[in-house]
Amino acid sequence: MVDNQHHRLAGRYEVRSMIGRGGMAQVHLGFDTRLSRIVAIKMLRTDLARDSIFQTRFRREAQAAASLNHENIVAVYDTGEEEVTTPDGSTVSVPYIVMEYVEGHTVRDLLAGGSPVPIDEAIEIITGVLSALQYSHTHGLVHRDIKPGNIMLTNTGKIKVMDFGIARALTDSQATMTQTNAVVGTAQYLSPEQARGESVDARSHIYSTGCVLFELLTGQPPFKGDSAVAVAYQHVSELPPAPSSITNDIPDSIDRVVLKSLAKNKEDRYTSAEAMRADLHRAAAGTLVLAPEADSWQAPPTQVMDQGTKHMPIAPPPPHAPQYQTDTMSHAAITDEEPEKKKTGRIVAIILTIIALAAIAGLAWWYVSKNSEPEVEQVPVPTIIGESQQSAIAMLNEAGLEIAIGESETSSEVPADHVISADPQPGTLVDKGSTVTVILSSGPATVKVPDVSGLTQEQARSQLKSVNLEVSDVRTIDDPSQDKDRVIKTDPEAGAEISEGESVVLFVASGNVSVSADLIGQDRDTVLETLQGLGLNTNVETEESDEVPEGHVLRLSATGNVPKGTTITVTVAEKPAPTEAPTTPPSENNPPDDGNDNQDGGQN
Numbered sequence: 001m002v003d004n005q006h007h008r009l010a011g012r013y014e015v016r017s018m019i020g021r022g023g024m025a026q027v028h029l030g031f032d033t034r035l036s037r038i039v040a041i042k043m044l045r046t047d048l049a050r051d052s053i054f055q056t057r058f059r060r061e062a063q064a065a066a067s068l069n070h071e072n073i074v075a076v077y078d079t080g081e082e083e084v085t086t087p088d089g090s091t092v093s094v095p096y097i098v099m100e101y102v103e104g105h106t107v108r109d110l111l112a113g114g115s116p117v118p119i120d121e122a123i124e125i126i127t128g129v130l131s132a133l134q135y136s137h138t139h140g141l142v143h144r145d146i147k148p149g150n151i152m153l154t155n156t157g158k159i160k161v162m163d164f165g166i167a168r169a170l171t172d173s174q175a176t177m178t179q180t181n182a183v184v185g186t187a188q189y190l191s192p193e194q195a196r197g198e199s200v201d202a203r204s205h206i207y208s209t210g211c212v213l214f215e216l217l218t219g220q221p222p223f224k225g226d227s228a229v230a231v232a233y234q235h236v237s238e239l240p241p242a243p244s245s246i247t248n249d250i251p252d253s254i255d256r257v258v259l260k261s262l263a264k265n266k267e268d269r270y271t272s273a274e275a276m277r278a279d280l281h282r283a284a285a286g287t288l289v290l291a292p293e294a295d296s297w298q299a300p301p302t303q304v305m306d307q308g309t310k311h312m313p314i315a316p317p318p319p320h321a322p323q324y325q326t327d328t329m330s331h332a333a334i335t336d337e338e339p340e341k342k343k344t345g346r347i348v349a350i351i352l353t354i355i356a357l358a359a360i361a362g363l364a365w366w367y368v369s370k371n372s373e374p375e376v377e378q379v380p381v382p383t384i385i386g387e388s389q390q391s392a393i394a395m396l397n398e399a400g401l402e403i404a405i406g407e408s409e410t411s412s413e414v415p416a417d418h419v420i421s422a423d424p425q426p427g428t429l430v431d432k433g434s435t436v437t438v439i440l441s442s443g444p445a446t447v448k449v450p451d452v453s454g455l456t457q458e459q460a461r462s463q464l465k466s467v468n469l470e471v472s473d474v475r476t477i478d479d480p481s482q483d484k485d486r487v488i489k490t491d492p493e494a495g496a497e498i499s500e501g502e503s504v505v506l507f508v509a510s511g512n513v514s515v516s517a518d519l520i521g522q523d524r525d526t527v528l529e530t531l532q533g534l535g536l537n538t539n540v541e542t543e544e545s546d547e548v549p550e551g552h553v554l555r556l557s558a559t560g561n562v563p564k565g566t567t568i569t570v571t572v573a574e575k576p577a578p579t580e581a582p583t584t585p586p587s588e589n590n591p592p593d594d595g596n597d598n599q600d601g602g603q604n
Contacts, residue, residue, distance in 0.1 A: 009082050010082075012033055013039065015028050015030055016029040016031060025045060027040055028043070039077060039101050040100065041097070043082070044095050049092050062079040063079065068135065068139060072160060073136070074099055074102055074152065075099065075100040076097055076099050079097050081096070082096055099162070102152050102154050104155050105152070106149050107125060107151040107152075108147075111219065114219045119217065119249075119284075122216035123281075125216060126213045126280065127281070129161055130209060130280070132159075132160075133202070133205050134277070142201065142202070143161070144194075146161075146208035147189045151212070188224075189212065191207035191208060192235050202272060203269045204266065206266075206272075206276055210261030214258055218243050219246075220246065223235060223238065243255055252294060253282070256294050257279050260276075260290075260291035261276055263297065282405070377432045379429070379430065380428065381430060382398075385419055386414060389418070389438075392419050396436055400433060401430070401432070401434055402434065402435040403437075405437075406423075406440075410443065410444060410500075411441040411444065416440075417441065419438050419439070420440065421438070422438045423437045444502075446500070447499075447500055452506075453482070453487055453494070456486065457474060457487065457508060461506075468500040469498070469501070470503045472505060473506070475505060475506070477508075478561065479507075480533065483509060484510065485508055485509065489507045491507070511563055512563055512564065513534040513563075515536070515559045516559065519556060521548060522552060524553060524572045527556075528570065531568055536565070537568070538567070538568055538570055539569045540572060541569060543573060544576040545576070550575045552572070553573075554572060554573040555571045556571070557569035557571075
């Protein structure tokens with residue numbers, strides 16, 4: 001469709017080599033000539049692009065996807081349409097999407113070998129997916145096609161979910177499971193309501209995400225079959241196995257999270273992606289999860305869908321599936337020799353009899369239960385506020401009560417994994433066997449230490465207090481970078497993450513600087529530069545000296561701690577001026593020398 005690698009879309013996006021191909025689209029490496037950046041360009045197949053309903057949906061969903069800005073979602077930069085000439089000579093307007101180019105590989109590539117990934121890695125991947133889904137749900141966008149091929153693992157270790165909006169557009173164009181390979185592959189991750197052609201919401205995402213988590217943990221999807229229809233039938237009618245039955249090192253808490261996400265009735269699944277993520281974190285941490293026991297799920301009734309529906313059809317059970325009939329019907333004397341009407345009448349009579357008996361039994365049970373309700377013992381909810389999780393469980397069990405763990409909350413007063421609150425409140429009388437929901441502390445919230453350098457003490461205290469931090473100590477140090485009483489730094493340093501309520505030490509400028517006596521004897525320029533760097537003023541004087549080399553400092557007017565801004569007199573040595581030998585005038589006692597050392601003829 002876009003084989004010409006030099007072709008440009010909208011006169012801006014240069015289409016380069018193909019980097020991906022699927023049943024519904026081709027993905028090319030692209031280059032945005034306006035912003036000079038590498039992008040990925042996805043263009044839909046021409047046969048899908050001909051559907052006007054699909055195009056309308058595609059435009060709206062692509063615009064919605066472009067509005068999503070989340071670290072776990074592949075960004076959509078732009079959308080448009082390109083006129084493409086088909087082999088039969090006609091033209092069709094083909095929608096395209098310009099996306100963030102992500103270097104890495106998909107989860108589908110990771111699972112290609114059929115081996116499970118480590119549990120912590122599986123949890124990390126699914127946590128990223130759930131974070132992306134929670135964000136999209138709050139923005140009113142439903143993905144509808146969560147599968148390993150739409151989850152990217154970047155080279156930097158980030159999780160990215162792709163193709164927001166495209167799956168919904170395909171659903172609205174009424175594509176069936178047998179129309180494209182892309183949709184056939186998706187059948188392994190369909191929720192039961194998708195398979196039945198019913199409406200899809202956030203809980204459908206939970207099911208699809210549970211399928212991906214199951215495959216990450218076991219190396220295989222929860223349901224397999226020879227065709228997409230057979231797989232979809234299993235999604236509707238069969239319970240998935242526990243992951244630990246395939247990979248035996250998976251703990252029970254992980255089993256429970258997976259099976260809750262794969263509940264056939266969406267009312268039994270997690271209510272949101274955030275709820276599933278929180279329970280998955282609890283499972284990873286080894287604490288109690290909200291999901292029920294793995295063996296508590298019951299098989300759903302078999303449902304055979306209307307073959308005339310315009311949505312995805314579900315085939316009847318495979319030929320080898322056992323066929324059941326009631327004992328009453330097995331005793332009916334129905335033979336092939338009886339007339340058709342007689343057989344039909346007898347079957348109807350049996351069915352009506354069964355219904356009547358069931359109704360009578362139900363009324364009898366209701367009457368008996370209403371008039372013979374046993375008195376339920378009531379017990380007070382024990383005082384568990386402040387208790388550890390294990391202690392709270394023991395106290396509630398001793399009182400004959402069940403426990404449910406709610407969403408954790410941050411607290412600077414209650415230690416982590418201790419009870420903050422309970423519902424019903426301690427002291428309330430409740431029926432024995434009732435469930436008490438407890439909220440555990442996740443510990444103090446963390447905050448970043450703000451940068452208060454250059455502020456006064458009062459300003460720094462106020463800013464620290466605004467993020468629930470206290471000042472435990474103030475220390476003065478000599479530092480020329482700040483004026484007196486201005487904050488130089490903090491301990492912990494600015495940007496460090498610490499718990500709310502913790503204390504911070506302020507380091508404040510004393511207003512003094514330290515002038516070292518070691519400067520004496522050094523050259524003039526070095527000393528002047530050092531003193532001026534300390535925020536001091538300088539005054540230079542010279543003095544003759546034979547002891548210090550010329551141009552070097554002979555002495556300073558002050559050393560040690562001096563106030564910033566002080567003027568320091570720097571006395572610099574200069575070479576002494578040269579001196580001449582003194583001359584003595586002649587006198588009577590010192591006659592002039594005529595050059596004759598012996599004036600008396602050598603007599604002594």
